[in-house]
Amino acid sequence: MRTLAPTVALSLAVTASACSPPDSASPFPDDAYTISATRPITDVERGTFVFDALGVTVSNDFAGGRFSEATTDGDSVLVLHLRPENAPINNSAWYAFRLWANEPDTLTVRLTYTDGRHRYVPKVRTAAAPEWTLLDSEAVRLDEETRDALLRLPVGPDTIQVAGQEMRTSSFFEEWTATLAARDDVTRRSIGTTPRGRDMSMVESGNPDARRHVLFISRQHPPEVTGTFALVAYMAEMLGDSPLAADFRDRFRIHVVPLMNPDGVDLGHWRHNTGGVDLNRDWVAFHQPETRFVRDEMGRILAEEGRELWFFADFHSTNRDVFYTLDRALETRPAGVLDPWIEHIRTALPDYALEEDPSDGGYGVVSRDWAWREHQAPGMVYEVGDNTPRELIAEVARTAARGTMQILLERAAAEDGG
Numbered sequence: 001m002r003t004l005a006p007t008v009a010l011s012l013a014v015t016a017s018a019c020s021p022p023d024s025a026s027p028f029p030d031d032a033y034t035i036s037a038t039r040p041i042t043d044v045e046r047g048t049f050v051f052d053a054l055g056v057t058v059s060n061d062f063a064g065g066r067f068s069e070a071t072t073d074g075d076s077v078l079v080l081h082l083r084p085e086n087a088p089i090n091n092s093a094w095y096a097f098r099l100w101a102n103e104p105d106t107l108t109v110r111l112t113y114t115d116g117r118h119r120y121v122p123k124v125r126t127a128a129a130p131e132w133t134l135l136d137s138e139a140v141r142l143d144e145e146t147r148d149a150l151l152r153l154p155v156g157p158d159t160i161q162v163a164g165q166e167m168r169t170s171s172f173f174e175e176w177t178a179t180l181a182a183r184d185d186v187t188r189r190s191i192g193t194t195p196r197g198r199d200m201s202m203v204e205s206g207n208p209d210a211r212r213h214v215l216f217i218s219r220q221h222p223p224e225v226t227g228t229f230a231l232v233a234y235m236a237e238m239l240g241d242s243p244l245a246a247d248f249r250d251r252f253r254i255h256v257v258p259l260m261n262p263d264g265v266d267l268g269h270w271r272h273n274t275g276g277v278d279l280n281r282d283w284v285a286f287h288q289p290e291t292r293f294v295r296d297e298m299g300r301i302l303a304e305e306g307r308e309l310w311f312f313a314d315f316h317s318t319n320r321d322v323f324y325t326l327d328r329a330l331e332t333r334p335a336g337v338l339d340p341w342i343e344h345i346r347t348a349l350p351d352y353a354l355e356e357d358p359s360d361g362g363y364g365v366v367s368r369d370w371a372w373r374e375h376q377a378p379g380m381v382y383e384v385g386d387n388t389p390r391e392l393i394a395e396v397a398r399t400a401a402r403g404t405m406q407i408l409l410e411r412a413a414a415e416d417g418g
């Protein structure tokens with residue numbers, strides 16, 4: 001790990017803030033040390049709830065399942081009350097439930113929100129049709145007055161599963177990373193255990209003796225499944241059979257923490273961990289174990305003389321695709337990566353309306369800022385739209401991965417005089 005001026009500034013700021021009110025010389029926002037302090041959450045009551053009058057049964061008793069309460073409205077409407085783990089909270093109002101009925105019928109389900117509003121277009125699947133599909137838009141209506149969502153669902157003795165996005169909980173990550181780790185050149189290990197006893201896994205590949213490292217993380221925010229779709233495609237390219245990928249793995253070491261908030265994901269949280277905070281506001285204070293595991297593990301890996309973090313990306317979801325990169329005024333090691341990376345994607349996908357927003361960054365509380373402050377890495381928050389077509393997500397991510405590898409190899413070759 002290199003020690004540049006920003007790191008020195010950081011340690012001074014930490015010391016000052018620990019024993020006195022924020023001083024105006026601190027480069028950080030005033031709330032950088034309090035915004036992620038642990039606070040209580042409310043767990044949902046998990047169970048299977050039978051409504052005889054409706055002839056239906058509804059369950060949230062599975063990983064990722066979420067509603068806080070189920071009631072009825074008259075004798076024809078099932079009401080699911082959706083509340084976050086705590087509030088205030090950014091709106092990413094997750095829901096997931098399973099439903100079955102005594103007789104085939106169409107059931108109205110009202111999703112009613114506290115401390116949030118309807119965001120995710122419902123996806124459904126059944127045993128007969130196990131692939132997640134969008135619920136027909138004609139079967140979804142927003143109540144203008146209450147802002148509730150009203151779903152018309154085909155129900156019957158076979159279970160229908162409904163969720164805000166295609167569900168990707170810890171079992172998905174377990175299977176995916178196990179498949180990757182079955183290869184000779186990929187390893188997987190635990191870098192820590194969460195407060196609710198789940199492993200935080202790091203997947204690694206590439207040259208174990210490389211000086212140059214790259215890091216990818218995802219799912220700090222539980223419902224942000226489209227970020228996972230991007231990460232999976234990105235890693236398929238980086239761990240793939242192309243000569244470019246083979247060359248990259250010869251010269252670089254790859255680290256991936258694909259599931260940053262396994263407790264939150266399996267508990268169906270809207271955004272926070274079980275410490276009740278947004279993990280992506282904790283990369284200055286490090287109050288939470290999940291962020292500390294990554295900081296400490298990368299600190300150990302990069303402590304060896306000459307090792308550097310050359311690229312960082314953190315995969316998320318929002319209302320559109322956007323790359324929140326670093327302001328170019330911030331000096332990175334290596335320099336000159338982000339502009340050609342953006343250009344690579346624009347050139348390869350001329351019809352794709354790429355949006356880049358080089359944030360001020362650097363002294364913010366998000367992961368990208370930590371990667372730059374601590375390791376001078378060029379990096380970004382890689383945001384994928386909730387509703388971006390899934391094939392496009394994969395195409396952009398594969399292109400982005402090729403750009404990453406090509407540009408970093410060029411920088412390495414230039415530096416090594418090769």
Ligand SMILES: [Zn+2]
Pocket residue numbers: 221224316317
């Ligand atoms: Zn996010």
